[in-house]
Amino acid sequence: MATRDASGPSIADAPRPSWRWPRLDDRLEALFDAEKDQLPLWLPVGLILGIAAWFWLPDRFGWIAFLAAALALTLAALALAGGTRWGRALAWFGAAAALGCGLIWWTAERATAPRLERDGVHEFTARIETVQALAAQRLTRLVVAPQESALPPRLRVNVPERMMIEGLDPGATIRLRAWLMPPAPPAAPGADDFARHAWFQRIGGTGRALSIAVVAPAAGQGWSARIAGWRQRLGAHIRSRLPAGEGGIAAALATGDQYGIPEADAEAMRRSGLAHLLSVSGLHITAVVGAVMLATMKLLALSPMLALRLRLILVAAGAGAVAGLGYTLLTGAEVPTVRSCIAALLVLAGVALGRDAITLRLLAVGALVVLLFWPESLVGPSFQMSFAAITAIVALHENPRIQALLSRRDEGGIAKIGRFVLGLVLTGLAVEVALTPIALFHFHRAGLYGAAANVVAIPLTTFVVMPLEALALLFDLVGLGAPFWWLTGQALSLLLGLAHATADAPGAVAMLPSVPRGAFALIAGGGLWICLWRTRWRRFGLIGVAAGALWALVTPAPDLIVTGDGRHLVLRGDDGRLALLRPRAGDYVRDTLAELSGAEAEYLELDRLPTAACSPDLCVANIAHGGRVWRILATRTSHFVRWDEMIRACAAADIVVADRLLPRGCTPRWLRADRALLSRTGGLTVTFGERPHVVTVAQQAGQHPWAGSRR
Secondary structure, three states: OOOOOOOOOOHHHOOOOOOHHHHHHHHHHHHHHHOOOOHHHHHHHHHHHHHHHHHHOOOHHHHHHHHHHHHHHHHHHHHHHOOOHHHHHHHHHHHHHHHHHHHHHHHHHHOOOOOOOOOEEEEEEEEEEEEEEEHHHOEEEEEEEEOOOOOOOOEEEEEEHHHOOOOOOOOOEEEEEEEEEOOOOOOOOOOOOHHHHHHHHOOOOEEEEEEEEEEEOOOOOOHHHHHHHHHHHHHHHHHHHOOHHHHHHHHHHHHOOOOOOOHHHHHHHHHOOOHHHHOOOHHHHHHHHHHHHHHHHHHHHOOHHHHHHOOHHHHHHHHHHHHHHHHHHHOOOOHHHHHHHHHHHHHHHHHHHOOOOOOHHHHHHHHHHHHHHOHHHHHOHHHHHHHHHHHHHHHHHHOHHHHHHHOOOOOOHHHHHHHHHHHHHHHHHHHHHHHHHHHHHHHOEEEOOHHHHHHHHHHHHHHHHHHHHHHHHHHHOOOOOHHHHHHHHHHHHHHHHHHHHHHHOOOOEEEOOOOOHHHHHHHHHHHHHHHHOOOHHHHHHHHHHHHHHHHHHHOOOOOEEEOOOOOOEEEEOOOOOEEEOOOOOOHHHHHHHHHHHOOOOOEEEHHHOOOEEEOOOEEEEEEEEOOEEEEEEEEOOOOOOOHHHHHHHHHOOOEEEOOOOOOOOOOOOOEEEOHHHHHHHOOEEEEOOOOOEEEEHHHHHOOOHHHHHHO
16 A cells, blocks of 8 residues: 655655657657658668578578568567557568568579589580670670470570571571580689579570581571560671771660670770660660650651640650660660669659659669569679669759759859759769779779769760761661761760770779678668668768778788689788789689789789799798798699698698699698589688688578589
């Protein structure tokens, strides 16, 4: 019973302390209410989280745990706060994350197909599905469907230029003798994973043709085969009208085929930050749709009767939609093109309805469509760079301060030009900031002067190159395209000159070794937080971006990289320079190892290191790191080495690397990376220091289906 003293109320009458939960609930509700227009934008982000989690987590236990956590979040949010806006938003986000993880898991399982188990020569009959000319490499790449049941359902075969024959068209039946191998895993941790790409395309092997003959020409082609044939012939025609570099870029703009661009020019475009111009996406779709709409309206306006009886903007929007769809199909319907086409169709629908459709919601719809149909595209640089660039541009121009700064007003011509240029510079900076982390994560390098180069390159491509190329193709129909091709070539020469000048400028390229996945996730998450919210708490995204950037910058470059076959090794010397085990390694191996090292492909031969010594068959190097000297022994030929000599050399080494099976008595002090180990782990990197550690391809691939051979 409550007690009462003579001077005051009872203890039961004293005010009770209020709980914190209602105050937190009210605060969250106020925040989410202020951001109510932005909440739908997080639906594709939830889908992205689920898909990314499936790729990141190593095995089905992790995938099931993520699904359980996402569904638990949904149920908890509905049970505890189902009547609030923030509770419903969290529930939708958790459901989208679970859907993303389940969707990509189902997609990967559905893509299961037989794969080659080992290298070898095969002779078989097949039907050609696609033909892709790699003009710069003097190759033609075929994707074929073998008729023999013992082979995988799809194979990718490169045919040298000297072996090309008439009749290699989509739909043709050929007899092929080829050297084939399983889809290649990454050469080392952080390198491109072709095995993953091939899995989702159901390609079970790749190789090169040794002989080829047409058994039956193409007949009764479907639409996809016909479009592929048109694309191939159009690309060949364009390349025949212009020099190599200019012709390759012009073909890429018209057909989406970038393989005709010489490597030197392609590298200059990447280093200068202009490579996005080569991937058909929003810029190109906008140019095509806008040009067709403008031409349609001008032509129809010439007729007073049509101008009075028709809604010209509606007819022009329809013509633009048809042009956009046709251009998307002609260029191969790649992910950025499909996304841009969807966005363009939504914009045209908005124009027809008299609404402004260029918003982040439009981008969210495009992302949802792409991810629901092609969830595996999320981890590719094409999807990430395309959506990151457009998100940054739209978020920038939706900002009220930027809108006030760049809005049209009554002012002089010079001021208008200055405001237009300022808009281009700000847009270029936003794109550069958005794309740099993605470029560093996938390619380990990023151009630093891209914003300045894009101020010139984007208008040049959009308003000069593409219209001139379209006119050249149009006038080719009557044999009068030569003057327009000359003008197109001059404009493209200017674009290439800008790319090379920017790429060759001092400090033009930033390079990093493999960026940790966690660091990249923090940067991406922080960037989305900044772009998608509108109130002050968007600033918390800066914490994620800063933490991810710092993590990436302090991550040390690997000191030793070994490829999965054990043949190639790059070692960082005491002075920081890179030394290569086999100087005759091909350009692909040299470039890949340099990128993973975060350096240019400038190598010493291993025996040129002051602390190294090599015989024709073996190399030994001593490297000082972390207060100790590491002794590395590596084989450099396939010649026989006496086992007793090998065993003694192993005992004196800390790390032994070999492309062969080593005798059981070979016991180095720390690591033996021979064929037996590398067949299980794939390529590996070693970082010396106080806490030396090893990262392998198998660790990064986990138990995903395309990594089955290394489980």
